[in-house]
Amino acid sequence: MKLFVPKELDASEARVAMVPEVAKKLVDLGAELEVEAGLGLSILCSDEEYSKVGAVIVTDRVAAMKSADIVLRLSAPTEDEIELLKEGCISASYLDPFRQPQLLAKFAECKVSAICMEMIPRTTLAQKMDALSSQANLAGYVAVIMASERLPKMLPMMMTPAGTISPAKVFIIGAGVAGLQAIATAKRLGARVEAFDTRPVVEEQVQSLGARFVKVDLGETGQTKDGYAKQLTDEQLALQRDAMAKVCASSDIVITTAQIFGRKAPVIVTKEMLKGMKPGSVVVDMAADTGGNVEGTVLGKEVDINGVKVVGIANLPGQVPVNASQMYASNLGSLIIHFWDKEEKVFKLNMEDEIIQGCLIAHDGEITNDALKELVEKENGGKA
Numbered sequence: 406m407k408l409f410v411p412k413e414l415d416a417s418e419a420r421v422a423m424v425p426e427v428a429k430k431l432v433d434l435g436a437e438l439e440v441e442a443g444l445g446l447s448i449l450c451s452d453e454e455y456s457k458v459g460a461v462i463v464t465d466r467v468a469a470m471k472s473a474d475i476v477l478r479l480s481a482p483t484e485d486e487i488e489l490l491k492e493g494c495i496s497a498s499y500l501d502p503f504r505q506p507q508l509l510a511k512f513a514e515c516k517v518s519a520i521c522m523e524m525i526p527r528t529t530l531a532q533k534m535d536a537l538s539s540q541a542n543l544a545g546y547v548a549v550i551m552a553s554e555r556l557p558k559m560l561p562m563m564m565t566p567a568g569t570i571s572p573a574k575v576f577i578i579g580a581g582v583a584g585l586q587a588i589a590t591a592k593r594l595g596a597r598v599e600a601f602d603t604r605p606v607v608e609e610q611v612q613s614l615g616a617r618f619v620k621v622d623l624g625e626t627g628q629t630k631d632g633y634a635k636q637l638t639d640e641q642l643a644l645q646r647d648a649m650a651k652v653c654a655s656s657d658i659v660i661t662t663a664q665i666f667g668r669k670a671p672v673i674v675t676k677e678m679l680k681g682m683k684p685g686s687v688v689v690d691m692a693a694d695t696g697g698n699v700e701g702t703v704l705g706k707e708v709d710i711n712g713v714k715v716v717g718i719a720n721l722p723g724q725v726p727v728n729a730s731q732m733y734a735s736n737l738g739s740l741i742i743h744f745w746d747k748e749e750k751v752f753k754l755n756m757e758d759e760i761i762q763g764c765l766i767a768h769d770g771e772i773t774n775d776a777l778k779e780l781v782e783k784e785n786g787g788k789a
Contacts, residue, residue: 406436406751407473408437408439409441412441413479418480420479420733422498422730423734424731425460427738428458430742436741438459440460440461475494475497477741484511492516493517494518495518496512499522499523503668506777509767518765521766524763538582541583541586543586544583545583546725548689548721549575549587549590549594551689552687555687558657574658575596575597575599576598576656576659577598577601578674579661580602584600587660588600592615599616619649621645649674650678650681656682657687659674661699662691662692672697674698682711704717740760
């Protein structure tokens with residue numbers, strides 16, 4: 406069975422979908438692995454390192470696409486690339502499916518099976534394949550480092566002959582994977598950390614990392630079956646903002662992490678709240694890619710709002726591409742290994758498996774996810 410890993414088309418993307426360590430594991434399974442020449446240059450891996458573990462280096466991207474049984478990549482393919490894939494080919498990557506229904510229609514039209522890495526179920530069994538969590542973990546770390554670099558003061562308390570330097574105050578909004586890593590990183594750097602989440606169940610996790618959990622009575626809240634925070638009502642968002650305004654006003658750094666898969670990110674920090682913050686404070690909006698949690702965030706830029714620096718830099722995991730590539734490649738490798746038939750030496754789509762049911766969104770000419778099928782039908786005037 407032939408697996409192909411192409412280079413990313415976006416020149417600004419330094420992450421790659423395969424590293425030599427994972428390539429070796431796939432070759433050892435009996436897979437015929439092809440990687441595009443120059444794949445690992447952005448993470449300091451030469452073609453020779455891939456060939457040493459048994460991968461075949463190819464220069465003809467189009468021919469490799471046409472002959473592949475499985476294509477493993479980071480970003481979504483273009484419609485033209487989907488047309489290159491043979492019928493029955495499996496494409497696994499990030500897909501951002503709710504914002505790219507035209508790609509789903511193309512997968513179905515070309516009878517290409519599409520695995521959406523964002524939709525790997527958050528279960529214990531699928532943990533090694535969970536790309537969203539692995540990348541969010543790194544993003545939480547990067548957000549704190551990015552904020553500390555821009556803050557005109559240091560984070561830890563320091564006792565000096567000239568006096569005591571007070572620790573910086575960091576407020577993390579959202580205690581999911583990214584938020585918890587941000588809390589841990591800020592604490593390691595010596596900051597005084599507070600955190601808020603709509604899910605009371607995470608209070609213990611926040612406190613175990615040494616942060617203070619900010620309690621706000623929002624009425625009934627909770628989390629989805631996959632562990633995500635449920636969307637708040639407008640009234641609950643207003644209550645949340647009022648309570649958080651006071652914490653933001655006393656904070657040197659605020660990091661927002663609230664995202665809802667398939668929907669625009671909720672606005673949590675308003676311009677009015679920014680006005681109440683101290684000049685020189687830094688806000689890192691980790692949801693900038695999906696609309697932003699901060700009013701005034703500009704995707705891909707840093708803006709000054711009343712003396713507060715609001716950072717809307719996209720693709721935070723891409724700031725540490727070596728580690729991000731290692732983790733994403735491991736996620737892909739774990740997926741392949743889990744469904745690999747060792748006797749026949751092929752990857753089998755087990756349609757009865759809950760992992761496949763969660764992440765396979767197009768197969769055999771059909772869109773297999775009901776919500777996405779409805780979205781495509783709406784876009785195409787009733788046809789999926």
